[in-house]
Amino acid sequence: MxxxxxxxxxxxxxxxxxxxxxxxxxxxxxxxxxxxxxxxxxxxxxxxxxxxxxxLLGPSLEDLFDWCGRRFSVKTTVQVAVQMISLIETLHAHDLIYRDIKPDNFLIGRPGQPDENQIHLVDFGMAKQYRDPRTKQHIPYREKKSLSGTARYMSINTHLGREQSRRDDLEALGHVFFYFLRGQLPWQGLKAPTNKQKYEKIGEKKRTTALNDLSIGLPHQFATYLETVRNLNFEETPNYEGYRNLLLSAL
CATH class of the missing domain: 3.30.200.20 (Phosphorylase Kinase; domain 1)
Structure with missing residues (x-):
């Protein structure tokens, strides 16, 4: 205390x-x-x-997901997604990218506190400046980068060794949203002799999984979101408000 x-x-x-x-x-x-x-x-x-x-905060979204039988409703997912996008927008506005999006790093407030339904972002060990705070000059595009993040959620470009930018945080969020809606992702549970090969397998499965297949039985807005952020350019400023409104239209 x-x-x-x-x-x-x-x-x-x-x-x-x-x-x-x-x-x-x-x-x-x-x-x-x-x-x-x-x-x-x-x-x-x-x-x-x-x-x-x-x-001190309350449980993580991963904890809540477990307690809800490892499936969130569309309504819950949208409510959570809107807050998560806003948190990442705040980080980006401060010239930082997060680079390790996963449900474990989003925590609600402590029970009984005024912010108990508010989602918080924690654990900035992987965060990195993507532009100069003074000049707003964006970092250059590079390849052959070592992987940073959680393989289950990271963007396809991250698997390919490309420098991360704002688009990669938002794509990783999209993977989290499908995880919440489906209970698991098609690239979970893949086996390989080494971690490097496993990451390659996961990346390959992400690249080859059609968004239509990922979103069977789910509102089309989630696939539209993922397709939109995957098509962002390296330095492009995301339309956070547009993404929130898109997902809210699924309700």
């Missing part, structure tokens, strides 16, 4: 090869006061660990 506010404490070993908590703390401070972003109170060292102290 800090001043009667319950907090969560994240640890990482000080000797870790890829420390993330200091950068994550800076990201929280950069986003300070933004809707759906928890407050960060402290970053420092305790013994053999780096620690980060942030607001």
């Amino acid at each position: 800090i001043n009667q506010v319950p907090v969560a404490i994240k640890f990482e070993p000080r000797k870790t090869e890829a420390p993330q908590l200091r950068d994550e703390y800076r990201t929280y401070k950069h986003l300070n006061g933004s809707y759906g972003i928890p407050n960060a109170y402290y970053f420092g060292q305790e013994g053999l660990h780096n620690i980060l102290v942030i607001d």
